[in-house]
Amino acid sequence: MDWTAEITAAAARLQGHIVRTPLLDSWTLADIPLTLKLEQMQHTGSFKARGAFNNLLSMDVPKAGVVAASGGNHGAAVAYAARQLGHRATIFVPEMAGPAKIALIERAGADLHVVPGVYANALEQAQAFEARTGAMQIHAYDAPATVAGQGTCFAEWDAQGLVADTVLIAVGGGGLLSGALAWWGDKRRVIAVEPETSCALHAAQQAGAPTDVDVSGVAANALGARRIGQIAFDLASNTPSVLVTDDAITDAQRRLWQDHRQLVEPAGAAALAALTSGAYRPEPGERVAVLVCGGNIAPDPLG
DSSP: OOHHHHHHHHHHHTTTTSOOOOEEEESSSSSSOEEEEEGGGSGGGBTHHHHHHHHHHHSOOOTTOEEEEOSSHHHHHHHHHHHHHTOOEEEEEEGGGOHHHHHHHHHTTOEEEEESSOHHHHHHHHHHHHHHHOOEEOOSSSSHHHHHHHHHHHHHHHHTTOOOSEEEEEOSSSHHHHHHHHHHTTSSEEEEEEETTSOHHHHHHHHTSOOOOOOOSTTHHHHOOSSOOHHHHHHHTTSOEEEEOHHHHHHHHHHHHHHHOOOOOHHHHHHHHHHHTSSSOOOTTOOEEEEEOBOOOSSOTTO
16 A cells, blocks of 8 residues: 555645644653654544544445444544534443543534443444444544544654654554554654553564453553554554553653643553653664643543
8 A cells, every 4th residue: 555645645635624733842851852742632632533534534424424433532533523524423432431531422422332341342332333234434543544544643743844763652553653654664763652551562563463462551441452453563563662551651641741731641641651761762862752642631620
């Protein structure tokens, strides 16, 4: 697949539908100067709106509408995009999505189903709904249109003048990471960051193929994919990856708030946690950037 062409087309398609999210330069978060892209300021509080809109704008949506399984952020993005474009959306989320993200999806007007278990259980029910009704499935990460949509984040970052040797990106199912690798190829070094307790990419790299993992921890409702997507594995089988603890993630959350008044969810702070905890140590002079991916903190600080 010509990913550059797909992402370029997606960027044109998304004009007027997504936020051009800002950058933040920091000299206090770590021992080196950092550039952060604040994708938590995207519609519905995460980068997921990019993939959602790209799917809906590039395909013929059936009368039954769209269906998606989600840990929370993807469901909110699909619900929002569907409402903006006049389509019906049915969203399945696990109970672990939490009340803040569930409320966000409800406000977007979707037909919401909360199911026991984890993301994989929600995906099973979404697939059954697709088979039963003919609704169009919008996969959270393992679909070309989703990956191309997420890739627009990195095309946009380049257009904003990104100067970095290395970019740190949090990984759940791998859609955001796939977008970065699809856009940059070997032009920049990408580091995948996962929680120790939700590390589907790390497990796949160790096994040589996607494999199921148990998921838990503070970021599991956003980074809790049980199995890495095939697209992500194909693109990232040799991508360096590091693991971070829950304590490191919550410490990075606090630092973002204390230093820059950026309120983010655990997943949004996971990539930064690799630096602040020492899980990733840059070489002298290495220019580093961090993608802050989500801001749907629970509980919602403003109710």
